[in-house]
Amino acid sequence: MQLKPISQQVVAVVGASSGIGRETALQFAKRGASVVVAARSQPGLESLVEEIRQAGGEATAVSADVAEFEQVKAIADKTVATYGRLDTWVHASATAVFGTVEQITPEEFKRVVDVTLMGQVYGAMAALPYLRQAGQGAFISISSMEGRRSLPFQSAYSTSKHGVEGFLEALRVELHHEGVPISITSIKPSVINTPFYNHGRTKLGVKPTGIPPYYEPSLVADAILYTAEHPVRDFIVGDVGRVLDVVQRLSPGLVDSILTAVGFPLQKTTEAKSENDSNNLYEPVSEDNRIQGDFGQWVIPSVTDWIDKNPVLKWGTVAGALIGVSALAIAAQVFNQDGEL
Secondary structure (H helix, E strand, O other): OOOOOHHHOEEEEEOOOOHHHHHHHHHHHHOOOEEEEEEOOHHHHHHHHHHHHHOOOEEEEEEOOOOOHHHHHHHHHHHHHHHOOOOEEEEOOOOOEEEOOOOOOHHHHHHHHHHHHHHHHHHHHHHHHHHHHHOOEEEEEEOOHHHOOOOOOEHHHHHHHHHHHHHHHHHHHHHHHHOOOEEEEEEEEOOEOOOHHHHOEEOOOEEEOOOOOEEOHHHHHHHHHHHHHOOOOEEEEOHHHHHHHHHHHHOHHHHHHHHHHHOOHHHEEEEEOOOOOOOOOOOOOOOOOOOOOOOHHHEOOOOHHHHHOOHHHHHHHHHHHHHHHHHHHHHHHHHHHHOOO
């Protein structure tokens, strides 16, 4: 499957007013793409479009709540009406309620699912007809490592991200069966330093935080731009996410034990915050359109992202690891047979 160079693409970025979505829109525009940005926060969108245009880029804004299909469809319609086609759809919208299952109301849980899961479903339904018309393209879903491993205090968000993974798997096979050249990618960030933890509703009595370490939003944007040109099924962002993925596959019970020990204290700050304080569950937090969050002191670099974007090196590393494991296995077998070796 061949995807266009970014400089020749028309890209829709949904959930673009802050955090990962905003950084991604800026990077697409910097690379020459025509960008349509969408979110609920009109001030955030206006400032983003102004920033892109001042840098010489091309951008258009659409205000939309992704929990409403018609509003999501309007993003796709506006993209094609303005630029003539759609090449890449990036879906980053999400919201969260931090608290135990018993603390979260049914209405709050449903709202998280409506935005974080159903918004992605609506995005695909809106984008796919236009991607088909273009003859190729990419649907890039910002999922999460919580789509692989759920966390305490984040049941609604984790449920939504697990649902996203199931949806993408079904969609990918359907398109493959039809021979439709549309790349379906799941980006799975580790803990990222965005305002996500400022914007979520909290039942904890304090402002929530991710389990450190954190990674920069630019790492996720880099992965998104890479997969907009290179068809990739899954892209985990952050070394810790890759370690978690392996450990979860090998021993979910071990991860249970680790999260029982650290998952509760490490997701709480000491800053008081009530569930009635500003949050984006039902309304945007229009005054906060930052890319980065409040936890820069816990940000670390990631090495394996670079390896994943260099397939030759990646498979060479895998082959080397397999050879090393095989050599150790042979040595162990010889030792067992001869005893004295």
